[in-house]
Amino acid sequence: MSETLALLADGVAHAASPAILAAIFIGAILGLFIGALPGLGPTAGVAILLPIVVGFDGTAAIAALGGVYYGSQYGGGVTAILLGIPGDSAATMTVIDGHALTKKGQAGTALGISIAASFAGGLIGLIFLTLFATTIARAAIAFGPIEMTAMMVFALSLVSVLGGKDPVKGLLALFVGLWVGVIGLDPIIGIPRFDFGEVHLMDGIEFSILAVGLFGLAEMYSTPIGTAGKASGPRFRFRELFPDLRKTLSCWRELLIGSVVGFVVGVLPGAGATAATMIAYALAKRLSKTPEMFGQGAIQGVAAPESANNAASYGSMIPMFALGIPGSGTTAVLLGGLLMIGLQPSPMLFQTEPDFVWTIFGSFYIGNISLVLITIVLIPLLASCAFVKPSYLFPSVIGIVCFAIYSINNSMFDVVVAAVCGFIGYVMVKLKYPPVPLILGMILGPILERGIRRTLVGSDGDPMVFFQSPIANVIFFMAVITLFYPFISTFWKRPGSARDQQPST
Structure with a gap:
């Protein structure tokens, strides 16, 4: 322990040098704005800046790219809270309660708890990263395709918690998402599926297009025309943007749940921050004394996914540094x-290049602390849209969204798809x-499909291979319990409630 410290x-100390500090701040600020822009996200941001920063000194380059990564995790919650549009897939769960708080006139509160949760999750994730990087990396090897398939099944089973009061509607929406996820070329044999002869669907539907339509455009479609010109009024006060210590401490359980779940899931290659935020939110709701408040504007519903989001970003660094296995699309870049820059990630990297590894870890600590101050300074600028009349705000946002979507593939077809998704979201x-x-079905479905098919290819089509792993069996059991719990609890409650209504004799 003393040697590690x-x-x-x-x-x-090395990360505090002027060159690396400048790289950290540049990366963090760019990441904050990249995360706040719908249609980009951390993977796109890191990929765009990769050719630029590799010209820096090796350590400064990775520090800058790391700043973009965790900066975008902070920024992704901004538009999720203010506009109901997730900046990236990991911010999807933040929309549920974060935007509900904005509608209640508590945008500042939501943003404040988001900053605090992001910092707490990042700090806890960093501590785990520092103490257990090599040990956890070796343990993560036990999670092969079978175990990852079980993990995705468990993540999707949580729709029974996230589907609202009617689990059947949640399951139907999940199945639609799973279908959307398979549109495009088959990942194994390469034949087109459900493309309806449209060449633009050969690569499938981008997450950002679907999310912007279902959350952002649907929200604007559902706003009555008669109220669109009315001033929205102040929805926050500047002092509310500062994390409230009392409110943050009241969410200590959700912060801890989100941080631990986020870090553990982030370590697993292929799981990603989206699955981490989903599991953390569902678990926090399940363990809450007031689960009915989730989805109605509970600050706990912001704390859990935001802390999980940032903890997962650091957890995904472990398989990258120690095993050379990217835990997400961003860590692949x-x-x-x-x-x-000439480094080969492996367990020996900690022995052969200790100065580099620990300087990068040190830069993460500096960046995580700096982002709290950067975010507090810049969020009032982004949050000022809360004062704008919807009649001015909505056309501006639609214009920005259309430009962002068009810029993904330089295709007007994507803009049309987003508009259609907006209409579908309005109907939903x-x-x-x-x-x-x-x-979530659209995001996690393809990961599940690849895991199932690759496992079956390796086992010559024997489905029993999925039950040969003790770890997978435990996860499958948890998935079954989670999926059917709402139906079982509803079944047991009905006779009791009926008896209660019978007159006593």
Whole structure:
């Protein structure tokens, strides 16, 4: 322990050099804005800046790319809270309660708890990263395709918690999302599926297009025309943007749940921050004394996914540094950056390049602390949209969204798809179908499909291979319990309530 702390202290001291500090601040600020822009997100941001920063000194380059990564995790919650549009897939769960708080006139409170949760999750994730990087990396090897398939099944089973009061509607939305996820070329044999002869669907539907339509455009479609010109009024006070210590401490359980779940899931290659936020939110709701408040504007519903989001970003660094296995799309790009500066990630990297590794870890600590101050300074600028009349705000947002979507593939077809998704989202709102299960099915479904098919290819089509792993069996059991619990509890409650209504004799 003392040796680890000494190495970390040296790393922080080296990371405090002017060149690396400048790289950290540049990356963090760019990441904050990239995360706040719908349609981009951390993977796109790191990929765009990779050719630029590799010209820096090797350590400064990775520090800058790391700043973009965790900066975008902070920024993704801004538009999720203020506009109901997740900046990236990991911010999807923040929309549920964060935007509900904005509608109640508590945007400042939501943003404040988001900053505090992001910092807490990042700090806890960093501590775990520092103490257990090599040990956890070796343990993560036990999670092969079978275990990852079980993990995705468990993540999707949580739709019974996230689907609102009617689990059947949640499941139907999930199945639609799973179908959307398979549109495009088959990942194994390469044949087109459900493309309806449209060449633009050969690559499937981008998450950002679907999310912007279902959350952002649907929200604007559902706003009555008669109220669109009315001033929205102040929705926050500047002092509310500062994290409230009392409110933050009241969410200590959700912060801890989100941080631990986020870090553990982030370590697993392929799981990603989206699955981490989903599991953390569902678990926090399940363990809450007031689960009915979730979805109605509970600050705990912001604390859990935001802390999980940031903890997962640091957890995903472990398989990248120690095993050379990217835990997410963003760390895959970061892995490319490491290779470009001449470093080969492996368990020996901690012995062969200790100065580099611990300086990067030190830069993460500096960046996480700096982002709290940067975010507090810049969020009032972003949050000022709360004062704008919807009649001015909505056309501006639609214009920005259309430009962002068009810029992804330089295709007007994507803009049309987003508009159609907005209409579908509007219909779902009116029929009270939750959009979150659809989004999560679209994101996690393809990961599940690849895991199932690759496992079956390796086992010559024997489905029993999925039950040969004790770890997978435990996770499958948890998935079954989670999926059917709402139906079982409803079944047991009905006779009791009926008996209660019978007159006594």
